[in-house]
Amino acid sequence: MKSKSSRYLAMPYIIWIVGFIVIPLLTIVYYGFTDPNHAFTLGNLAEILVWENYRPLYRAMLLAASCTAICFLLAFPLAMILREHKVGRGSIIVFIFILPMWMNSLLRILAWQTLLERKGVINGMLTALHLPEQHLINTTAAVLIGMVYDFLPFMILPLYNALMKIDDNTVNAAYDLGASFWQTLTKIILPLSVPGIVSGVTMVFVPALTTFAISNMLGGGKIYLIGNVIEQEFMQDSDWNQGSGLSLVLMIFVIVSMLFVNHFDDKSDTRRGGIM
Amino acid sequence: MKRLDCEMFHAIRKIRTRRLPAAVLALTVAAAVAAVAVGCGTTEKDIEKIPTPAKDTLYVYNAGEYIDPELIDQFEEETGINVVYDVFETLEEMYPVIEAGGVVYDCVCPSDYMIEKMIKNNLLQEVDYDNIPNIKYIGEDYMKMASEFDPGNKYAVPYTWGTVGILYNEGMLDELGIPYPTKWSDLWNPALKNEILMQDSVRDAFMVALKKNGYSCNTEDPEELDTAMKDLIDQKPIVQAYVVDQVRDKMIGEEAAIGVIYSGEILYVQDELADTDVRIDYVVPEEGTNLWIDAWVIPKNARNKKYAEQWINFLCRPDVAAKNFEYITYSTPNTGALELLDQEYLDNEDVFPDTKKLLETCEFYHFLGQEGDALYNNRWKTVKSS
Structure with a gap:
């Protein structure tokens, strides 16, 4: 009786999964493997071999990897600091870092537009200090800044959680046994935080790889990523087949990179870390 | 219950890297729903109207920032027709929406070449000029220009150029x-x-x-x-x-x-x-x-052709066209409106160039x-x- 009622409780999730994940995904697969006349084809997937498509993919991979690396370098020391001061203070600081996530991300990117523009806030300050104006907006650097800003919380949270879960005694034991700070960091703390790193890397890399809004708004339409190609296929060219084909290729890249990252995860103790 | 718990736990463990995005997604969806509700200006009264859209609502689809918003209110007041007004950024974005027919619009304002495409693909219906007496204010030159993409001026009523x-x-x-x-x-x-x-x-x-x-x-x-x-x-x-x-x-x-x-x-x-x-x-x-010429057309699947024609007729009225011009500042083909405008505007060659000279070097798409x-x-x- 009990198990039956709990099965009903799962219904909303099943409806959600089927309606909003399975069916849309199958639609994409259908479009991806057919041509406009509904005949089977692999041509849409093979399109990735065309220069116009693999170049933006390569560019997106490069930017996403850079973004992930920068996020990690920023977030790990922060997570370490939060770990040191875990009593009380930690939660407020973490809250502040997560706070921006409560605001629409496009709005935050718009704010960056205002900051980076030629007559924007940053150049305004430079001019006030009699320093030369900088060309910031509509560059690769601007897109990278936007990505890092948008996705940093997704790196901080899992790292913070993983580090908080490491037993102080483990760390103290390492020091007692004569390990230096550097040794403790590389031999104890880093290996134990691998699950958090894996979560963080995935959660930053995947959205960074697929974004098109950030590159559009901060790149001035000049920094063309694979997400922009797919957007153009759907929105401008009305070519849903090719757009779907390229989306599938992108999904394969995402899955491969997740498998690669998860490979490290399996080696460590999986009960530790993770997000939240 | 216990077994299920355990299964769910494993399921969550497996997808834990996705948990946060899911939460964010849920929030986004909630926010989007709220935004749509607010964005449409749905009051409780409006919510009752939505299920029966055909009755007294006109669905208009226009380019962004392309009308004096006061005119929408004025039209609603004068006719008692409720207007749902949506915008698009590019014509390429608008076309699949009309083609798919998922959202039905009664009146759309595309440009020349897109109107030509819609006519060729059989997406438009002919305008009944008996319901648009104000068509007489649209200059003959402009109707002739429009006939280049709409032979016989059957489908499109010029709005701006x-x-x-x-x-x-x-x-x-x-x-x-x-x-x-x-x-x-x-x-x-x-x-x-x-x-x-x-x-x-x-x-x-x-x-x-x-x-x-x-x-x-x-x-x-x-x-x-x-x-x-x-x-x-x-x-x-x-x-x-x-x-x-x-x-x-x-x-x-x-x-x-x-x-x-x-x-x-x-x-x-x-x-x-x-x-x-x-x-x-x-x-x-x-x-x-x-x-270029932007013109009002009526999609084939429009539910309220009469309202659409009322809307077009309203926008062709000289006082309305003049008010609209002063807001959007896109040249109007409305000769009646031109008489109401300041001479200063009419002398501005950027806004009202000599069409005959232009036609020597310029082309429609x-x-x-x-x-x-x-x-x-x-x-x-x-x-x-x-």
Whole structure:
């Protein structure tokens, strides 16, 4: 009786999964493997071999990897600091870092537009200090800044959680046994935080790889990523087949990179870390 | 219960890397639902209306910032018809919406070549001019111009018209020591690095490069298109950004010295800068340009053709057209409205150019068919990717 009622409780999730994940995904697969006349084809997937498509993919991979690396370098020391001061203070600081996530991300990117523009806030300050104006907006650097800003919380949270879960005694034991700070960091703390790193890397890399809004708004339409190609296929060219084909290729890249990252995860103790 | 718990736990463990995005997604969906509810201005009364849209509601689909919003209220007051007003950014974005028919609109305002495409693909229905007596105010010249993409003027009622040209900031160009542009090829001057805003739409971008080389902006000759593509790629390093509606605001904000834009924006830009010493001017390039007409059409699947015609008739009324012009500043083909406007406007050649002179060098865009479109789209992708 009990198990039956709990099965009903799962219904909303099943409806959600089927309606909003399975069916849309199958639609994409259908479009991806057919041509406009509904005949089977692999041509849409093979399109990735065309220069116009693999170049933006390569560019997106490069930017996403850079973004992930920068996020990690920023977030790990922060997570370490939060770990040191875990009593009380930690939660407020973490809250502040997560706070921006409560605001629409496009709005935050718009704010960056205002900051980076030629007559924007940053150049305004430079001019006030009699320093030369900088060309910031509509560059690769601007897109990278936007990505890092948008996705940093997704790196901080899992790292913070993983580090908080490491037993102080483990760390103290390492020091007692004569390990230096550097040794403790590389031999104890880093290996134990691998699950958090894996979560963080995935959660930053995947959205960074697929974004098109950030590159559009901060790149001035000049920094063309694979997400922009797919957007153009759907929105401008009305070519849903090719757009779907390229989306599938992108999904394969995402899955491969997740498998690669998860490979490290399996080696460590999986009960530790993770997000939240 | 326990077994299920355990299973769920494992399921969550497996997807834990996705848990947070899911939460964010849920929040986003909730926010989107709320935004839609607020955005449509749904009061409790409106919610009752939504399930029966056909009764007293007119669904209008127009380009962004392309009407005086007060006129929508005025129309609602005068007729008692409730207007649901949606906007699109580009015509290419609008077309699949109408084609798919998922959202049914009664009245849409596309441009010439898109109207031609919609007529050819059988998406429009003929306008009944008996219901639009104010059609008499639309100048004959403009109806003749419109017949180029709508033979016999069966489907489209002209709303605005104009050219595509170059907006330039005199002060910034003086500072750079660059003469004011007079032709498209001036946009390839390397001294203008990071000073140019190009249109982020395939036909407009290619029009600039095609006209620069003296070709038609409707060409389907692969060699001519390749030349244009090469030119656009060469130009890319000095272009600051490819944007659509933002050209106007970026020019007002002095973000760039030069922008490719529709003639209708010049008055708005000058009005905004009236109290400053910033001088911005507009030029129709010597090589010729695109001449365009935006017109109201009624999709085939419209539920309220009568309301749509009432809407068009309302917008063709001289006082309404004049009020609308003063707001959107896009040239009106309404002769009745012209009589109501200040002479100052009519003397402005940027806004009301001599159509006969223009027609010598300028062209309308034509619908090129799927294959013709592909010739442009593929090359545009190459430009954007490089």
